[in-house]
Amino acid sequence: MIRKLNSADHHVVFSFLRQEPSLNLFIIGDIEAFGYEQEFQELWGDFDENGKLRAVLLRFYDSYIPYASGEFDIEGFAKIMRHAAQPVRLSGKTELVAKFEPLLSLGKKRVTYFCECNEITFPGAENRYEIKQATIDDVDRILELRNRIAEFSVSPSSRDMLVKSLETNTGRVYYIEEAGRMVSSVATTAENTLSAMVVGVCTDPNYRQKGYASEIMKRVIEDYVRAGKTLCLFYDNPNAGRIYKRLGFYDIGMWTMYG
Known part of the structure; x- marks a missing residue:
């Protein structure tokens, strides 16, 4: 199940993102700086059938960053991003972003090392x-x-x-x-x-x-x-x-x- 996240979810969200704190640097930084209730920033969470958080999607202005540690509702996140201006500005772990490539209209691609x-x-x-x-x-x-x-x-x-x-x-x-x-x-x-x-x-x-x-x-x-x-x-x-x-x-x- 995908739903919008809010401040009541913060402890769960932060614990989830801390699994890979460096790769989640942008999501963590934006949450700490701007919270969950800004016009230019939205966060969604994908929860499994037991209510456990398994993926997060951040919108910061017109850019999106997903994070997941395993299986999640890829099509559900893609549907959210299709409402954005096209092509979609998307970034994240290469193996995760690759899951969205067949589902979205994307712009120019750049792949870098992350250290x-x-x-x-x-x-x-x-x-x-x-x-x-x-x-x-x-x-x-x-x-x-x-x-x-x-x-x-x-x-x-x-x-x-x-x-x-x-x-x-x-x-x-x-x-x-x-x-x-x-x-x-x-x-x-x-x-x-x-x-x-x-x-x-x-x-x-x-x-x-x-x-x-x-x-x-x-x-x-x-x-x-x-x-x-x-x-x-x-x-x-x-x-x-x-x-x-x-x-x-x-x-x-x-x-x-x-x-």
């Missing part, structure tokens, strides 16, 4: 560079750095999303500057009581090969691990993957995004 880090495996930082943590006042400088990098796509909503992340403490940005100019940064998003997602790892092309991003990543890992939180990230570039693994990240699965 996590929950311990400090490198020697203490040498403090070779001064690493600062950004505030709201640094938002335009962060976006200006990202605009200088061809691999980055800065959308019209990027500023609002970054401001919201910093204001709600659901994300952080760490950076290095030279001569007062931001030249390298690493950001996190979807931070919750258990974990956070690393995003926005970037260095100005004129300041690469100095190890800036790796040094910032070490600081980020230290701060989060010491706070008892797991860091997660996506990567699809094997060279980037090797760098992350040297810092203590390891693969836990694949993640598919349609959008």
Whole structure:
């Protein structure tokens, strides 16, 4: 049976999602930040004949993330998503998302590795560079750095999303500057009581090969691990993957995004 979830279900939902806290980072973070009663966010649960929760579906604005640990009503969740704008923006564990592919009209597909880090495996930082943590006042400088990098796509909503992340403490940005100019940064998003997602790892092309991003990543890992939180990230570039693994990240699965 599928029904809408509400705050009365929270304990059951949270216990269920904690089976794979890293893979459920976005669902957990959105529940903690916005609860169950928002216009832009809805959650559904699929319960078996004994009333045990076996799957969850999150809608956050126009994006959907399902999670299940075993068998569930795939067609029931697909029916909910068919009411959304087409094609459906869907993401989740690759093997789970694949179940919906024959049932939905989906957009462009991207498959990435999903990895996590929950311990400090490198020697203490040498403090070779001064690493600062950004505030709201640094938002335009962060976006200006990202605009200088061809691999980055800065959308019209990027500023609002970054401001919201910093204001709600659901994300952080760490950076290095030279001569007062931001030249390298690493950001996190979807931070919750258990974990956070690393995003926005970037260095100005004129300041690469100095190890800036790796040094910032070490600081980020230290701060989060010491706070008892797991860091997660996506990567699809094997060279980037090797760098992350040297810092203590390891693969836990694949993640598919349609959008």
